[in-house]
Amino acid sequence: AALTVLLVPSCTKDDNAATVKIGFSQGMNTDDWRRQLNKSMVIEASLHPEVQLEIKDANNNVQQQVKDIEKFIDRGVDVIIVSPIEAKPLTAVVEKSIKKGIPVIVVDRKIDSEGYTAYIGADNIEVGRIAAKYIVSNSTVNGKIIEITGLKTSSPAYERGLGFSQILKQHPQVKLIATINGNWESGSVKVQLKKLLQNDPDIEFIFAQNDRMALGAWETAKELGLENKIKFVGVDALSTQNGGIELVKKGVLQATILYPTGGNEALRLALKIYNKEPITKNNLLNTIVIDKINAEIIENQLDKVDQQQTVIKQQLD
Ligand code: AHR
Secondary structure: EEEEEEEEOOOOOOOOOEEEEEEEEEEOOOOOOHHHHHHHHHHHOOOOEEEEEEEEOOOOOOOHHHHHHHHHHHOOOOOEEEEEOOOOOHEEEEEEHOOOOOEEEOOOOOOOOOOEEEEEEHHHHHHHHHHHHHHHHOOOOOOOEEEEEEEOHHHHHHHHHHHHHHHOOOOOOOOOEEEEEEEHHHHHHHHHHHHHHHOOOOOOOEEEEHHHHHHHHHHHHHOOOOOOOOOOEEEEOOOOOHHHHHHHOOOOEEEEEOOOOOOHHHHHHHHHHOOOOOOOEEEEEEOOEEOOOOOOHHHHHHHHHHHHHHHHHHHHH
């Protein structure tokens, strides 16, 4: 069953202020990136006494996510935020919500049409391009590359792959020898990758579309004694324990591309929409490549933001 968290803000409510009901349909809560997204949204919500935020976890089940959004529609929430597990199966229910007059913000992952109110997240095509540029400028002539994608039916997998191939096409001196389809989790790629590496151990870079799969790739290479020969690049760059930045500092990953969660920004955007303020449809968050050179600095900056948010939350609790 889906886990439902109802968050009613703890600061003093102005009795005359209208309650703004915001429903967030989260695809799954199984990884730190998703938990960080929820956390930053919850903290932002607690800064706005008028906001009543409800988060529904679809447990990585598309049918459940459709039902969760249907429930938000039936209940007449003011704004829906959704991080769609897959693009196509979530398209109709998002469009239904819009038809019923409930605005929908898609965060991180998109649906299969433009029929939502606004998108917020990093530009995933650019994420793929940045990763490819980093690899191209750090590889040798005829260097061989393996790409590991996330769930193909989710938009970041398609878009990161698109950006990655756009740049590689301009640089024929590096060779993409295989693309493995994973499902965003570390275990999903191990069997296929092991076979590939056993057949051709002479790989220079592995680009995995997130840090969890990059770690899975590193573990597989380690089993074959290849972990110091191959360089690994991931995406997400969490500053948590075992997050991408830590993995860069430990030398497990050569680099990771920052993929901000957009939780607090999505909540602020929902309020703007509710208040009928002008908004931009496509809201892109900044991204950056992180390697040994800037890992410490970026980690400190991210930690500071996190600490500030935690202090605010403690003061409000
Ligand atoms: O949708 C993209 C991905 O979802 C993030 O990069 C990932 O780690 C999360 O689970």
